[in-house]
Amino acid sequence: MAQWESELFAQRMAWFDFAPVPGVRLETRRVPPAFELPARLVVDxxxxxxxxxxxxxxERVARGRVRADLLTAFPAVDHATRAAIIGQLDPWEDVExxxxLRAARWFAEHPDHGLTARQVPVEGMGSKWLDQRGLSLVQRLIGLEDLGLRASRPPRVHLTxxxxDHLAAGGRRFDVATLGDGAEPAYRPGVVLISENRDTAQxxxxxxxxxxxxxxxxxxxTVAALxxxxxxPVRLYWGxxxxxGLEILAQFRRAGLDVDSILMDVATYRRWERFGVDHGHDAKPVRAGSAGVVHGLRPAEQELYxxxxxxxxxxxxxxxQERIPLAEAHAEVLRRVAAALGRGS
Structure with missing residues (x-):
C-alpha cells in the first residue's frame, strides 16, 4: 500500500471512530466499486x-445569550450590531x-449634559474608563456618533x-498656541516647519x-485650525x-493643510537606512503599513511608502528623523525658502 493510501485509510477510520453527539452526524459517499468515504459533517x-x-x-455561548437579552433594552442596536457587540464583550467580566449598560442608559437619559468624559456621574466608573474602554460601545448602544462630550482640554500646539532677530532681541524661544484662546504667535512666520517629533522641533x-x-x-x-x-508662504513637514510617518503626513493634507515634505523620499531613506530600526520603544515590531495608494501622498512619498x-x-x-543630522534638515529648509523666494521674484 502506498503511503498516501495508508494516510487516507487512517484518516477515514478516524472519522468513522469519532464519538458523535446529538445533532451532529457524519454523512458519507460511496466511491466505486464499494469504498465508503466521509463526505461532510452536519451540525443541526x-x-x-x-x-x-x-x-x-x-459557557461562552450561555454568557453571550444572557448579554444579548440585556442589549434588547437598546432599540438603536440592530441584529448585526448586537452580534458584533456581543463578540467584543466576550472577554469582559459581568461587572464591566x-x-x-448603565453608562449607555445615562447618556440616553441626559443628551444635553455638557460634561467632559471624566465628569460623567456613573457610579463605579473611573474617570478614564469611558475614553479608554467604553466610548465607542456606548455610542453604538444608543445609536449616536456624538455623545455631546465637552473637550476636557483645549487643543494646544507647542511652538519653537x-x-x-526675535531671539537676539530677547524674545521667548518656546510658546504654546491654544485654540479658542488667542492663538497668535509672537510674529507671523514666513516659514512653518511641522516636525513629527518634539526634540527635533525644539x-x-x-x-x-x-x-x-x-x-x-x-x-x-489642530494645526490646520491655526x-x-x-x-x-513656506509650509514644510518632516517626520x-x-x-x-508618511500616513501622518497624509493626514495633515487631508485636514486641509497644504504642506511640502522634506527628507521623506527613497533617496533619503537609502542614505540613512543603516541607522534604521525594526522595533519601537516598546520592543514591538514596527508596523509595516498597508500596501496601496495613500490619499494625500505625492509621488516621491508614495514611492517610499x-x-x-x-x-x-x-x-x-x-x-x-532624529537619526538624520539637523544640519541636513536645516540646509534643506533654507534651500526650500530660497526656492520659494526665487519663484516669487
Missing part, C-alpha cells in the same frame, strides 16, 4: 455545535458589562521660535521668520521615514 444548530466542540464554548537651528511646530505624532486637525499656519510596505523588503522598517 448552535447547541449541537457547542456540545461537539466543548471546551469553554458552552453592567457598567457599560526660530527667527534669529532643537531646530535658526531660520529667518521661522516657527517649528511639534506635530506630536498625530493628525493635523490661520497663521496657512498664511505662511520619521516609516509607514506611520511602497518600498516600506513591500513584504520582500530586507531593509529596516523605520529610520527615525
Amino acid at each position: 444548530d448552535v447547541d449541537a455545535a457547542v456540545a461537539f466542540v466543548g471546551g469553554d464554548w458552552p 458589562v453592567d457598567l457599560l 521660535y526660530l527667527d534669529p 532643537c531646530f537651528p535658526e531660520v529667518p521668520g521661522g516657527i517649528a511646530i511639534e506635530g506630536s505624532g498625530a493628525g493635523g486637525g 490661520a497663521w499656519v496657512h498664511e505662511a 520619521d521615514l516609516d509607514a506611520a 511602497d518600498l516600506l510596505c513591500d513584504p520582500a523588503r530586507t531593509t529596516h522598517a523605520r529610520v527615525e
Whole structure:
C-alpha cells in the first residue's frame, strides 16, 4: 500500500471512530466499486455545535445569550450590531458589562449634559474608563456618533521660535498656541516647519521668520485650525521615514493643510537606512503599513511608502528623523525658502 493510501485509510477510520453527539452526524459517499468515504459533517444548530466542540464554548455561548437579552433594552442596536457587540464583550467580566449598560442608559437619559468624559456621574466608573474602554460601545448602544462630550482640554500646539532677530532681541524661544484662546504667535512666520517629533522641533537651528511646530505624532486637525499656519508662504513637514510617518503626513493634507515634505523620499531613506530600526520603544515590531495608494501622498512619498510596505523588503522598517543630522534638515529648509523666494521674484 502506498503511503498516501495508508494516510487516507487512517484518516477515514478516524472519522468513522469519532464519538458523535446529538445533532451532529457524519454523512458519507460511496466511491466505486464499494469504498465508503466521509463526505461532510452536519451540525443541526448552535447547541449541537457547542456540545461537539466543548471546551469553554458552552459557557461562552450561555454568557453571550444572557448579554444579548440585556442589549434588547437598546432599540438603536440592530441584529448585526448586537452580534458584533456581543463578540467584543466576550472577554469582559459581568461587572464591566453592567457598567457599560448603565453608562449607555445615562447618556440616553441626559443628551444635553455638557460634561467632559471624566465628569460623567456613573457610579463605579473611573474617570478614564469611558475614553479608554467604553466610548465607542456606548455610542453604538444608543445609536449616536456624538455623545455631546465637552473637550476636557483645549487643543494646544507647542511652538519653537526660530527667527534669529526675535531671539537676539530677547524674545521667548518656546510658546504654546491654544485654540479658542488667542492663538497668535509672537510674529507671523514666513516659514512653518511641522516636525513629527518634539526634540527635533525644539532643537531646530535658526531660520529667518521661522516657527517649528511639534506635530506630536498625530493628525493635523489642530494645526490646520491655526490661520497663521496657512498664511505662511513656506509650509514644510518632516517626520520619521516609516509607514506611520508618511500616513501622518497624509493626514495633515487631508485636514486641509497644504504642506511640502522634506527628507521623506527613497533617496533619503537609502542614505540613512543603516541607522534604521525594526522595533519601537516598546520592543514591538514596527508596523509595516498597508500596501496601496495613500490619499494625500505625492509621488516621491508614495514611492517610499511602497518600498516600506513591500513584504520582500530586507531593509529596516523605520529610520527615525532624529537619526538624520539637523544640519541636513536645516540646509534643506533654507534651500526650500530660497526656492520659494526665487519663484516669487
